[in-house]
Amino acid sequence: xxxxxxxxxxxxxxxxxxxxxxxxxxxxxxxxxxxxxxxxxxxxxxxxxxxxxxxxxxxxxxxxxxxxxxxxxxxxxxxxxxxxxxxxxxxxxxxxxxxxxxxxxxxxxxxxxxxxxxxxxxxxxxxxxxxxxxxxxxxxxxxxxxxxxxxxxxxxxxxxxxxxxxxxxxxxxxxxxxxxxxxxxxxxxxxxxxxxxxxxxxxxxxxxxxxxxxxxxxxxxxxxxxxxxxxxxxxxxxxxxxxxxxxxxxxxxxxxxxxxxxxxxxxxxxxxxxxxxxxxxxxxxxxxxxxxxxxxxxxxxxxxxxxxxxxxxxxxxxxxxxxxxxxxxxxxxxxxxxxxxxxxxxx
Numbered sequence: 001x002x003x004x005x006x007x008x009x010x011x012x013x014x015x016x017x018x019x020x021x022x023x024x025x026x027x028x029x030x031x032x033x034x035x036x037x038x039x040x041x042x043x044x045x046x047x048x049x050x051x052x053x054x055x056x057x058x059x060x061x062x063x064x065x066x067x068x069x070x071x072x073x074x075x076x077x078x079x080x081x082x083x084x085x086x087x088x089x090x091x092x093x094x095x096x097x098x099x100x101x102x103x104x105x106x107x108x109x110x111x112x113x114x115x116x117x118x119x120x121x122x123x124x125x126x127x128x129x130x131x132x133x134x135x136x137x138x139x140x141x142x143x144x145x146x147x148x149x150x151x152x153x154x155x156x157x158x159x160x161x162x163x164x165x166x167x168x169x170x171x172x173x174x175x176x177x178x179x180x181x182x183x184x185x186x187x188x189x190x191x192x193x194x195x196x197x198x199x200x201x202x203x204x205x206x207x208x209x210x211x212x213x214x215x216x217x218x219x220x221x222x223x224x225x226x227x228x229x230x231x232x233x234x235x236x237x238x239x240x241x242x243x244x245x246x247x248x249x250x251x252x253x254x255x256x257x258x259x260x261x262x263x264x265x266x267x268x269x270x271x272x273x274x275x276x277x278x279x280x281x282x283x284x285x286x287x288x289x290x291x292x293x294x295x296x297x298x299x300x301x302x303x304x305x306x307x308x309x310x311x312x313x314x315x316x317x318x319x320x321x322x323x324x325x326x327x328x329x330x331x332x333x334x335x336x337x338x339x340x341x342x343x344x345x346x347x
Contacts, residue, residue, distance in 0.1 A: 025308045029329035032089040035198040037128035037182035039110040040075035040085015044335035055325040065095035081114040099139040106132030126182040137171040174205035192345040193227035218247030251281040273297035304331040
């Protein structure tokens with residue numbers, strides 16, 4: 001029975017991979033992937049980020065889902081209060097016995113317009129867009145068909161294969177376009193909140209591996225919001241939520257972290273976060289409590305490192321109770337003299 005469940009899981013995950021995007025539990029640590037309007041929205045001038053996610057390793061072993069991302073963005077002052085942001089990100093994803101992989105490069109730009117405020121508080125509206133090239137690949141040579149099984153539990157690689165393989169394009173590229181908007185308010189040095197909306201895959205490119213088929217990539221709607229609120233002299237509450245809707249699928253990731261400030265010096269950034277999050281989706285044709293996410297993060301001046309561990313709570317635990325996932329994020333920022341006061345939240 002466990003072998004049957006495992007096979008079903010691999011099949012379901014493989015099919016879902018064709019239509020759905022990657023996702024990070026640390027969505028707040030992948031700003032350019034979350035919303036193009038996040039480009040250049042930061043306290044410092046430049047930001048370098050890296051993310052890595054490993055999923056389903058206890059079941060798929062060497063064929064586990066591995067996702068990685070690298071991004072860079074920068075902001076440039078425009079006039080007295082506004083900013084222009086530009087950047088780029090690169091990510092790759094590979095999973096399953098067929099080596100289903102995606103590589104993507106996107107360039108993004110955003111404009112931040114101040115709508116009100118003073119030296120220590122501000123309200124901004126940001127519009128952003130990105131565009132790029134995707135490449136998808138798959139190795140059908142590793143596929144196994146019912147005609148290749150001998151009926152005794154054995155497998156004959158030289159047995160008859162699916163004739164449809166002759167119509168397969170195992171590697172192809174397509175363009176991709178997204179737009180987004182963001183509102184953020186700095187109430188004072190210690191309190192801020194934000195909300196954003198993005199629409200990905202506006203051009204709905206054809207992502208079929210079969211030359212004779214047309215399978216449009218579903219557009220994806222993203223809503224996200226969060227804030228940072230001072231609770232005591234050294235502690236902050238950092239809530240957040242993200243909602244994805246792509247074709248017939250949706251997902252909600254919500255929770256909060258507690259941020260402990262480890263220094264009283266004004267120009268130093270030393271903090272430690274611990275958080276608890278939950279993910280709900282309709283992956284089983286109904287609303288399902290998918291995972292509990294334990295998170296931690298440490299920031300020291302220009303460096304930040306985050307770690308999350310997803311504890312699977314869905315029915316997939318029946319195949320392997322240990323099929324959890326982990327994720328790592330790194331960030332490095334370059335700051336400089338800033339004479340405009342505090343104009344950006346600390347994501």
